[in-house]
Every structure is written in C-alpha cells, then in structure tokens.
Amino acid sequence: MKTTNSSAKQKLLTPGTVVTGKWNRQHYSIVRKLGEGITGAVYLAHSTERKVAIKFGNDQMSIAQEVNVLKELSKVQDTCLGPYLYEVDDYVEAGSKSIVPFYVMEYIQGVDFLRFMEGKGSEWLSVVVLQLLDQLQGLHDRGWIFGDIKPENIIVTKNATSVRLLDVGGTTKKDRAIKEYTELYDRGYWLGESRKAEVSYDLFSVAILMIHCAYPQQLRKQPGKPLAQLKKMIESSEQLKPFKKSMIGALHGHYIQAGDMKQDLLRTQYQTEPSSTLDRHSNTRMSRAKKQKKRHGYTELFLLMTFVGLLITLYLVLQML
Numbered sequence: 001m002k003t004t005n006s007s008a009k010q011k012l013l014t015p016g017t018v019v020t021g022k023w024n025r026q027h028y029s030i031v032r033k034l035g036e037g038i039t040g041a042v043y044l045a046h047s048t049e050r051k052v053a054i055k056f057g058n059d060q061m062s063i064a065q066e067v068n069v070l071k072e073l074s075k076v077q078d079t080c081l082g083p084y085l086y087e088v089d090d091y092v093e094a095g096s097k098s099i100v101p102f103y104v105m106e107y108i109q110g111v112d113f114l115r116f117m118e119g120k121g122s123e124w125l126s127v128v129v130l131q132l133l134d135q136l137q138g139l140h141d142r143g144w145i146f147g148d149i150k151p152e153n154i155i156v157t158k159n160a161t162s163v164r165l166l167d168v169g170g171t172t173k174k175d176r177a178i179k180e181y182t183e184l185y186d187r188g189y190w191l192g193e194s195r196k197a198e199v200s201y202d203l204f205s206v207a208i209l210m211i212h213c214a215y216p217q218q219l220r221k222q223p224g225k226p227l228a229q230l231k232k233m234i235e236s237s238e239q240l241k242p243f244k245k246s247m248i249g250a251l252h253g254h255y256i257q258a259g260d261m262k263q264d265l266l267r268t269q270y271q272t273e274p275s276s277t278l279d280r281h282s283n284t285r286m287s288r289a290k291k292q293k294k295r296h297g298y299t300e301l302f303l304l305m306t307f308v309g310l311l312i313t314l315y316l317v318l319q320m321l
C-alpha cells in the first residue's frame with residue numbers, strides 16, 4: 001500500500017529508444033524496463049559512459065521529492081546510501097509532446113533480498129541483516145527514516161556481496177508521517193501502532209523481513225494476537241532462533257538505534273542453544289557415551305565459534321571495501 005497519489009502513466013519505452021534530455025541534451029539508449037511503481041517507471045539504459053537506471057516520473061512533485069532525498073544521500077562521500085544521483089532532466093515524448101520528468105541514477109546490479117536468501121541459512125541472514133542495519137544507521141544519523149522496507153528495495157550486489165537500498169520514494173524526514181509503506185512490513189498493519197517516521201518503525205520492518213525470509217510463502221497476519229503470532233514464528237524457525245532476542249526487541253520497539261539491534265544480533269547469535277544444552281548435561285552423572293557426546297558438543301561449539309568469527313571478519317573486510 002502506498003500513500004502517494006498516482007497520476008497519468010507514461011508510454012512504454014521500447015529497447016533501443018534514445019531519450020534526450022530537454023535541458024542537458026544528454027542521450028540515453030533504453031535497454032529494458034526494470035520495474036514500475038506508483039510514482040513512475042524505472043529503465044536500464046546506456047549513457048555514453050556507463051549503464052544507468054532512469055526513473056521517469058508520473059508527476060513533477062514526486063520526482064522532485066525523490067531527487068531531494070537522493071541529493072541529500074549523495075552528499076555523503078564515504079558511504080553509499082541509496083543509488084548515486086547523476087542528473088535530472090525532462091523528456092519530451094515523441095508524438096504526444098507531453099513532458100516527462102526523469103532522473104538518472106547509478107544502476108545497482110544484484111538480486112533482491114529474498115532471492116539472494118533462497119536456500120541460505122542463519123549465517124547469510126546475519127551477514128545481510130548486519131549490513132542492512134549499518135545502512136539504516138547511516139540514514140537515521142542524517143535524519144531520515146527509510147519507511148518502505150521490503151525485499152524488492154534491498155539489493156545484494158553480485159560483485160561485493162554488499163547490501164544497497166533502492167527506491168527512496170518512501171524515505172521520510174524523522175518525526176513526520178511515513179510517506180510510503182508496504183502493508184506486509186508495516187507496523188500499523190501488524191500492531192495498529194503509529195506510522196510516525198522513527199527508528200523503531202524501520203527496525204520493526206527489518207524483523208518482519210527476517211521472518212519473511214524464514215517463511216517465504218506463509219507470512220500472513222492471522223486473526224487474534226499478531227505479536228504472539230510473530231514471536232511463535234521466530235521461535236519455531238531454526239533459521240531465526242539465533243536472532244530471537246534482537247528480533248523480539250525490534251518488534252517491541254525497544255531499540256533507539258539500528259546499531260543497538262546490530263550489537264544484540266552480534267552478541268546473541270549462537271550463544272543460547274549450545275550453552276543451555278551443555279548446562280543441562282552438567283547437572284547429571286554422565287555415562288562414558290554421554291561424556292563423549294559432550295566432548296563432541298564442545299568440538300562443534302568450537303567449530304561454530306570459529307565459523308562465526310570468520311563470518312564477522314568477512315563482514316568487517318566487506319565494510320572496509
């Protein structure tokens with residue numbers, strides 16, 4: 001569900017069409033359509049230098065709003081929050097003479113969150129979510145709330161396995177009302193709580209996103225107590241169990257910063273299950289077989305810790321790239 005008003009749709013641009021900007025006179029050769037939303041359509045195109053993504057808007061107002069957000073995010077030199085903005089112009093459609101506003105941005109190549117996660121377990125979920133939380137922290141630090149968190153807006157890039165946010169249409173200044181949201185990830189839909197643009201709004205959606213990953217086909221709100229339903233889904237999933245504490249914290253709106261959720265995620269994963277199993281065993285007299293099993297458990301725990309250590313190192317290295 002979106003809160004923006006739509007207006008007239010533009011004509012489909014066929015591959016090979018050359019779009020020339022009315023003001024800057026730059027040429028772009030259309031390759032294919034990437035997608036279409038309520039505020040316009042996005043195409044892959046070639047400029048003289050590189051592949052780009054071009055958003056053709058249905059109206060000036062929504063395009064101007066998105067350009068403002070992209071300009072703000074492009075000011076940050078050291079991090080890539082959202083696609084880089086190259087230029088803004090108008091296109092005069094051949095024949096109809098109607099003017100279509102557009103902006104040209106970095107083409108982010110990769111797969112969306114759910115497709116990337118297909119067949120992958122907790123380790124990868126953690127790598128992706130930790131990066132997503134970093135991106136959100138960067139955005140929040142600059143006074144923005146992303147708002148429309150959903151799998152299609154989270155791209156895992158092919159070359160560096162890094163996470164990028166797409167579609168800044170829903171990005172809203174803190175403390176205002178969320179501009180755009182998708183029902184399944186919306187706190188208002190699940191809990192009937194406010195759609196105020198605040199950190200906890202985005203983090204709630206991150207928790208839902210993680211649940212969606214574990215239940216790609218079955219995530220639907222059931223009548224009754226939605227919070228209890230979501231908690232049960234977390235507890236019943238082997239993939240989500242390691243993240244239980246941070247996810248429930250996010251559902252309850254306990255985190256003031258995305259970085260706090262990240263810290264909890266790093267701290268709690270893989271801690272609960274192995275240690276509680278071992279504690280139970282230490283209270284009983286163990287047979288030799290049990291002792292062997294326990295030794296095996298320690299080895300598994302050691303290997304698991306080493307693996308997690310490697311993942312964290314990989315994550316830190318990716319951060320530095």
Ligand SMILES: Nc1ncnc2c1ncn2[C@@H]1O[C@H](COP(=O)(O)OP(=O)(O)OP(=O)(O)O)[C@@H](O)[C@H]1O
Binds near residue numbers: 034042169
């Ligand atoms: N910079 C980009 N690089 C690669 N693909 C992109 C880029 N921007 C958008 N896309 C693709 O185009 C699709 C449509 O983008 P758009 O911004 O219109 O999102 P939407 O949520 O579908 O629309 P809206 O916000 O207008 O309702 C996206 O889902 C994505 O697949």
